[in-house]
Amino acid sequence: MDKKTTLSKTDYKWIEELPPLSTGVDALTHAFSHYYTYFLGRNRHNKAFHYHYMALSFTIRDRIMERWKKTYGAYADANCKRGYYLSLEFLMGRALGNALLNLGIDKNTKESLCSLGLELEEIEAAEHDAGLGNGGLGRLAACFLDSCATLQLPVMGYGIRYEYGMFRQRIENGRQVEEPDRWLRGGYPWEFQRLEYIQRIRYGGKTEAYKDARGVLRHRWVETNDVLAIPFDTPIPGYENNTVNTLRLWKAVATDEFNLDEFNSGSYTEAVSTKNEAENITMVLYPNDASENGKELRLKQQYFLASASLQDVIRRWRVVLKGDFKDFAEKNCFQLNDTHPSCAVPELMRILMDEIFMTWDEAWSITCKTMAYTNHTLLPEALEKWPLEIFERLFPRILEIIFEINARLLAQVAFKWPGDNDRLRRMSIIEEGETKQIRMAYLAIAASFSVNGVAELHSELLKKGLFHDFYELWPEKFNNKTNGVTPRRWLCLCNPLLSDLLSKHIGKSWISDLQQIEKISHLADDPEFRKEWQNVRIENKKRLAAMVLNDCGIEFNPLAMFDVQTKRIHEYKRQLLNILHVIHLYNRIKQGDTDNWTDRCVLIGGKAAPGYAMAKLLIKFINNVADIINDDPDVGNKLKVAFLPDYRVTAMEIIAPATDLSEQISTAGKEASGTGNMKFMMNGAVTIGTLDGANIEILEEVGKENFFMFGLTAEEVEKTKANYNPEAIISESRELGQVISIIESGHFNIFEPGIFNPILDAIKSPDDPWLVAADFNSYLKAQTLAAEAYSDKERWTKMSIINSAKSGKFSTDRTIKEYNRDIWHLSQVKPKESL
Numbered sequence: 001m002d003k004k005t006t007l008s009k010t011d012y013k014w015i016e017e018l019p020p021l022s023t024g025v026d027a028l029t030h031a032f033s034h035y036y037t038y039f040l041g042r043n044r045h046n047k048a049f050h051y052h053y054m055a056l057s058f059t060i061r062d063r064i065m066e067r068w069k070k071t072y073g074a075y076a077d078a079n080c081k082r083g084y085y086l087s088l089e090f091l092m093g094r095a096l097g098n099a100l101l102n103l104g105i106d107k108n109t110k111e112s113l114c115s116l117g118l119e120l121e122e123i124e125a126a127e128h129d130a131g132l133g134n135g136g137l138g139r140l141a142a143c144f145l146d147s148c149a150t151l152q153l154p155v156m157g158y159g160i161r162y163e164y165g166m167f168r169q170r171i172e173n174g175r176q177v178e179e180p181d182r183w184l185r186g187g188y189p190w191e192f193q194r195l196e197y198i199q200r201i202r203y204g205g206k207t208e209a210y211k212d213a214r215g216v217l218r219h220r221w222v223e224t225n226d227v228l229a230i231p232f233d234t235p236i237p238g239y240e241n242n243t244v245n246t247l248r249l250w251k252a253v254a255t256d257e258f259n260l261d262e263f264n265s266g267s268y269t270e271a272v273s274t275k276n277e278a279e280n281i282t283m284v285l286y287p288n289d290a291s292e293n294g295k296e297l298r299l300k301q302q303y304f305l306a307s308a309s310l311q312d313v314i315r316r317w318r319v320v321l322k323g324d325f326k327d328f329a330e331k332n333c334f335q336l337n338d339t340h341p342s343c344a345v346p347e348l349m350r351i352l353m354d355e356i357f358m359t360w361d362e363a364w365s366i367t368c369k370t371m372a373y374t375n376h377t378l379l380p381e382a383l384e385k386w387p388l389e390i391f392e393r394l395f396p397r398i399l400e401i402i403f404e405i406n407a408r409l410l411a412q413v414a415f416k417w418p419g420d421n422d423r424l425r426r427m428s429i430i431e432e433g434e435t436k437q438i439r440m441a442y443l444a445i446a447a448s449f450s451v452n453g454v455a456e457l458h459s460e461l462l463k464k465g466l467f468h469d470f471y472e473l474w475p476e477k478f479n480n481k482t483n484g485v486t487p488r489r490w491l492c493l494c495n496p497l498l499s500d501l502l503s504k505h506i507g508k509s510w511i512s513d514l515q516q517i518e519k520i521s522h523l524a525d526d527p528e529f530r531k532e533w534q535n536v537r538i539e540n541k542k543r544l545a546a547m548v549l550n551d552c553g554i555e556f557n558p559l560a561m562f563d564v565q566t567k568r569i570h571e572y573k574r575q576l577l578n579i580l581h582v583i584h585l586y587n588r589i590k591q592g593d594t595d596n597w598t599d600r601c602v603l604i605g606g607k608a609a610p611g612y613a614m615a616k617l618l619i620k621f622i623n624n625v626a627d628i629i630n631d632d633p634d635v636g637n638k639l640k641v642a643f644l645p646d647y648r649v650t651a652m653e654i655i656a657p658a659t660d661l662s663e664q665i666s667t668a669g670k671e672a673s674g675t676g677n678m679k680f681m682m683n684g685a686v687t688i689g690t691l692d693g694a695n696i697e698i699l700e701e702v703g704k705e706n707f708f709m710f711g712l713t714a715e716e717v718e719k720t721k722a723n724y725n726p727e728a729i730i731s732e733s734r735e736l737g738q739v740i741s742i743i744e745s746g747h748f749n750i751f752e753p754g755i756f757n758p759i760l761d762a763i764k765s766p767d768d769p770w771l772v773a774a775d776f777n778s779y780l781k782a783q784t785l786a787a788e789a790y791s792d793k794e795r796w797t798k799m800s801i802i803n804s805a806k807s808g809k810f811s812t813d814r815t816i817k818e819y820n821r822d823i824w825h826l827s828q829v830k831p832k833e834s835l
């Protein structure tokens with residue numbers, strides 16, 4: 001028989017006929033040794049755990065792979081509606097432990113490694129965090145993927161495969177030093193390059209109008225400089241359900257014809273080096289957690305993600321599913337993670353009109369039925385705007401489409417509010433002025449059928465403030481989806497001792513139905529259970545103390561209260577208020593005012609955006625204060641202060657289970673939601689917090705007696721700003737006055753005179769937007785109450801138990817169910833055969 005015919009006749013049945021891989025101990029051991037020896041070529045002389053980690057990951061990955069294929073088979077068979085989560089950030093952290101947990105093979109794996117004389121924990125520690133995000137927004141995306149897979153919803157994540165993730169932070173002489181995060185250096189075993197799904201992304205060039213064969217006016221985008229987008233797929237396993245979803249990350253590479261001119265004219269090396277320009281697009285994650293305006297490369301990244309992902313979805317619709325575009329909107333839904341991917345709006349319009357040849361109305365109808373936008377910020381200065389000139393140069397066709405969207409939006413506004421020119425100016429997607437700018441949020445709102453905030457208060461404030469005009473135009477679009485965190489990573493994985501205790505008393509159902517955790521609340525009155533709870537917490541605190549000793553050289557006593565604030569360093573989050581309180585405690589010790597003292601270990605961690613001078617100065621301030629206090633023999637064990645370098649997902653996995661007091665102290669009305677607050681609460685920390693973001697909902701769940709509330713409300717903050725006089729507050733408050741005097745005396749910077757003046761000036765300024773002085777006294781009272789409560793061990797343990805017990809609402813399973821019920825309307829699809 002002809003060889004060629006045989007090949008083309010292959011029906012690939014042999015793939016279907018592959019027997020499932022065993023997850024038994026012996027099979028795991030065999031696969032592990034095989035990968036270690038043959039695939040990786042290592043032997044007994046290899047001491048680093050990196051290759052053990054690789055071998056184990058490949059072993060587990062094989063077992064994920066068959067489930068992955070079955071999941072996609074089931075999605076195809078069900079011809080179901082799909083959701084796409086478009087995000088510039090996915091802060092995944094480590095994958096191995098999560099895969100073991102969700103596949104339910106952690107026990108067998110441990111046993112298998114043990115038989116080889118190896119320890120799982122050591123191997124897990126060799127994994128580098130996938131830190132492709134700044135903070136809350138990026139980690140939320142990662143938790144959402146976990147919940148979508150666990151709920152068996154056909155949702156795919158689309159993002160960028162940055163070569164360099166969030167920078168690594170070192171502290172040198174108290175100051176932040178940034179180092180590149182080469183997370184891919186040793187190879188990333190969880191990704192699959194998919195060259196078959198490469199996409200072409202256009203930049204530059206110009207637009208042309210032409211008439212098609214039927215005489216219809218059409219547009220094309222020509223003479224572009226193209227870049228290729230290569231997808232890399234990472235599996236997202238659901239919790240013990242055989243579903244495996246996909247996170248698809250795009251990498252930019254040059255096209256072969258890149259700079260053909262130069263190539264032909266003989267300058268081969270120049271032609272090759274210009275390839276860098278294309279490949280730069282996905283080189284680095286921008287490390288700002290508030291928008292950095294005007295950086296052209298960032299906008300190129302944003303369009304790159306939007307265009308590659310949309311082309312990919314449309315390719316699948318046309319080629320694989322052979323879908324009719326009249327059904328497209330019923331079968332597809334895009335969730336925009338903030339405005340960062342909002343180029344997806346004009347890009348979808350472009351593809352539908354210029355490549356599928358739809359009319360404007362047909363394309364607009366599809367776009368408006370498929371786009372949904374989530375806002376994550378209330379700070380007006382953080383709303384994304386881009387100079388029109390950059391759009392014109394980088395994506396002329398996209399700009400034309402934005403103009404048309406805006407013209408139609410303004411026509412609608414003019415119709416509803418005739419003669420209201422000020423409103424037209426306010427609502428225009430194009431901000432007029434010296435440099436015209438595109439308001440990305442307005443573009444996203446105009447095209448989305450759903451606009452949501454991330455906590456009740458935040459969603460209300462959006463309607464009253466930032467987006468008020470749009471709320472008046474389209475009230476039906478606005479809704480709330482309070483954030484959550486996945487209990488798999490943020491309880492099961494990170495707190496095995498507490499997980500075992502919970503499961504022993506209430507069974508394991510809480511892992512995929514966190515509301516069940518409520519069942520432990522009555523056990524708060526059981527002294528026996530409290531003892532068990534305390535034992536778990538002490539062990540977790542020892543684990544954190546070891547990390548603090550190792551990373552900061554400071555000894556934390558596990559019996560002291562662990563008072564923790566970890567999050568990005570930002571003025572609105574008010575790490576300053578925290579450190580002022582620390583100085584107050586120090587002052588009390590120095591004055592001998594230590595009756596009924598509660599020992600405290602204060603831990604602060606977080607990264608400052610490299611260009612944010614004030615945030616960087618705050619890090620220096622915290623470190624200097626810590627140095628003085630920790631070195632003072634008068635202080636001893638009463639107070640310890642540490643700044644933990646390189647705060648990241650993996651650090652939080654140690655921190656949250658060991659925290660007693662969770663600091664959530666932003667100026668009210670500024671923190672959209674917060675999600676660290678939920679991780680701490682779930683693990684049994686009590687919150688000291690303002691009435692901001694999701695703190696309010698945490699307070700509602702636990703009640704005032706289990707929460708240390710303080711500070712001005714969002715409404716009061718706005719009123720106070722009108723005639724704010726911090727100097728008066730300082731002179732009227734003995735405690736704050738003394739704290740300020742100590743700082744002014746140069747006590748924390750004897751060899752660097754004056755360096756903290758900008759901080760003092762900020763506190764004293766009537767224009768301080770964060771009202772640090774205004775909330776100080778109220779914060780101090782709440783802190784005193786917290787210290788008092790902690791000194792009564794049984795009372796504190798009850799509070800701790802109640803906080804965990806009431807954390808059911810803050811699972812992303814609940815959040816995702818709400819997104820699905822109100823926005824996506826996807827059906828659950830189960831893979832056919834169970835393995």
Ligand code: 26Q
Pocket residue numbers: 134135136137138140286288289290291292293298340376377384454483671672673674675693
């Ligand atoms: C935009 C343009 C250019 C460069 C950078 C950016 C940029 C990048 C990241 C702007 C903002 C971010 C991140 C924002 C963020 O993390 N917000 C947080 O989102 C959480 C999840 O909803 C909330 O819980 C937090 O309250 C919110 O601060």
